Amino acid sequence: MDGASSSTDDCEAKATMMKKDSDCAKKQAHQDDIFDQLGSFGCFQHRVLPLFCLCNTFAALQYMAITFMEYTPAHRCILPTYSNNTGSSQPQHVFRYGTVNESDIHITLSRTNSERNPCNDVSNMSDVSRERDARCNSWVYDKTLFKETYPTEFNLVCDDASKVTMTTLMFLIGAAAGNVWIGFLSDRVGRQIALGIALLLECAAGMSAAFAPSPTAAMVFRFFLGACSSGSYTTSFAFGMEVIGSKKRMLVGIIMHFSFAFGSCLISGIAYAFRHWRHIQIAISAPLFLMAVYTWFIPESLRWLLSKGYKKEAARVALRIAKENGCHIESTDALFREPEPVSVRKRTRDIPKELCQTPRLLLCMVILSVNWAILESTWYGIGLNTGNLGGSIFLNFFLLSLMEFPAVCVVFTINRFGRKVPFVSSMVLCGIFCLSVIFVELYMGVDDPSSNWIRVALSVGAKLFISVAYNIVYIWGAELYPTVMRTVGMAISIMVAKIGTLLAPVIVRELNYSGYFKDKSTLPLVIFGGMSVLGGLSSLLLQETANKPLRQTITEMHKKCTSLPVKDTCDVKLNGEFGSHTEKQTLSEGYSDGDNAKTTANLL
Known part of the structure; x- marks a missing residue:
């Protein structure tokens, strides 16, 4: 009886989720049809898309400027007389x-340089x-590279060096918090208002940080700057996806990813031009005011208005979009007539309880979350470690940032090659590139000019492969979790990943390398490399999800955690608009490449 009851519950849960997915799919398809009539990629989209791309670019500028503004040059005790x-x-x-x-300047002490x-x-x-x-x-301080940096102006070296790391951590903690409260604001008051507020506050926080009178004040302003820049990035990305028709969504997603990569490259030129941390901060903050003003000339998201039931405002926005795109619509009433929803008996699930009772799903969550934390730490840490490499910090960082472009293009191949093989390969290859600096340390001198270029080349290769894995994990992670807890699972994994981001500046700046290696850049790369290899190998335990149906319930994790075909069939009755029918769902059925490509586009 217990087995029969459990089977009945599973089938009911599947029926419920299938009906809910059917409703969501119908609503999504209906909204896509609306944009097909209004113009899915016309003059209106061409006008608003640059703003969303600029939001991504300036978010990248705020994130990556830390490498230059918080750079600590060579220094020594001052000579008062x-x-x-x-x-x-x-x-x-x-x-x-x-x-x-004057003769004392060239005196040679009894100690060696290393002491x-x-x-x-x-x-x-x-x-x-x-x-x-x-x-x-x-x-x-050595003023060869920069006139003034954050550590040199406030003398944050030696005993106070940890304050530089603390400032970075405050920015990253603010970024994690901003994803939550700006996202909440975006869902409550709308995309347009939330984006305008986020950009305005980001400008205010950035300008305040540029004129901070003390390290404590700088930490406070950097916290709010991180929150607002992260919030503007996520809101603009969601806003951008909502104003585009389904046919161009993949293209726009790639363009917006490229805009973030462009910001990573651009900060090298801005830092090279200004050479003062306050001037750099002003340069990447002041234009945000104009962007905030421009948001008031962009209509609210039509999809958000429809989701909230604001049909009068949605009609006004629809007419405005249609006019700008040169399309003619006779009546908005027919345009907004939604299909009849499927009647579903609501069923609540105790997800945390079931998670603890499903060790396979729990193991999947742990492995995915740990890998995500490794990705965040390694991806951000390799960029921060640029300040420890020899040669030009501007050229080195620019070369690392260029790797973001080919890494994004790899997304187009994962429907053919799957998720697991490219992800594991990228993680392991990143680790190999990072760990290879040990051989440079052993067989080449620190003062050898060629050794520095080899370190830079290895860092560039590592950044390429960790960026590839970073782009894959968002898609793979969403597919690994069942539908009933996909949002919760992704949120947990991303929050764990933020812990990895917090570890990056600690690994790069705070660990004492002198007892292990001669060059300061070696120890962080070795740590990142070791973590990447271990993370990549552990992800072999995760299931391949390419060209396979998404799992709907937690119970399915009991029955299918490998790629072996396991059939589980339920007779589910759906009362849709086309009449009653019986549908058999087989878990081992696969999606076509076209269907999976649509899933990838929606996730982007």
Whole structure:
């Protein structure tokens, strides 16, 4: 009896989810038909799409500018009695405070270069046998690359170096919070108002951060800047997808991803042009005010208005879009007449309880979430590690950012090659590129110019493959979770991934590399490489989802966690608009390439 009851419950749950999916599919298809009549990619879309792309570009600028604004150059204790304390005039070794003659500048201390600490001075230079370290509280910095950076202006080095990392963490924590509260605001008051508010606050927070009088104030402003930039990115992406017809949605999704990659490349040129952290912050924040003003000339999302039942406002917006696209519609009443919904008996599920009772789904969630955290940490950490590489930080970061473009194009191939093989291969290859710096460390000197270019080339290769995996995981993750908990599961995985992002600046800046490697850039790459290999191998336990039907219920995780065909058939009666019929659903049935391509486009 228990087995029969369980089977009946499973079939009822499947019937419920199939009916709900049928309603959602009908509503989505109906809204796509509306845009086909209004113009799916006409003059209106051409006018508003640049704003959404600019939102993505400026979000990338805010994220990536940290690498340059928080760059810590070479530094040493200042010489109070020496007349010229600018960077190039200072000796390369540590001096004591007191009277320093011109001849003292070239004095050679008994310590080796590796033992000298830029945080200490020598308290007794006259007697080498009695010299001892003493902490200094003022420094001189190498101004070759930047006139002023955030650490140099506030002397955030030595004992205060952790404040730089804390500022980065505040920005990233704000970014995680912004996804929630701006997203909530977008669903409550509309896309247009939420995007305008997010851009206006992002401009205010960015300009305030540019004029921050202290590190504490900078941390506060950076928190709000992270929240608003992240919120404007997610809202503009959703807004952009909602104003486009179904036929062009994949193309627009790729364009918006490219706009983020373009921002990553552009920040190198902006930092190269200004060379002062406050000027860089102003340059990437001031234009946001004009973008916020422009949002008031864009109508509200037609799909959002229909979802909230605001049909009068939706009719006004529809007529405006049709006029701008050169389309003629006689009546909006017929345009907004929705198909009759399927009657569904609501059934509530205790998802957390069932999750604990389904170890396979729980294992899937853990593996996916850990891999997502590794992806976030490695992807962001490789970019931050650019400041530790030798050579031009501007050119190095530009080369890394260029890898985003080919990585996005790989999305077009995953319907043919699947999700698992490209993802695992990309993760493992990223790890191999990162771990290869060990051989550079062992067989080439730190001062060898060619060794630096090899490190840069390995970092570029690692960034390419981690970006490929990053683009795949969003699609694969959404397909791995059953429909009843897809939104909850994705939210949990993304929140865990944000923890990985927080680890990146700690790994790059706070770990002491001197006891392990000679070059500062080696240890972070080794850690990222090891995590990538382990994450990629662990993802072999996940199921391939390409060209297969999406699972509907949690119970299906009990019966199918491998790629082996397992049939489970239920007779489900659907009372749709075409009459009553019986449909047999077989879990081992596959989707066609065309259907799966539509799924990929919707996820993008």
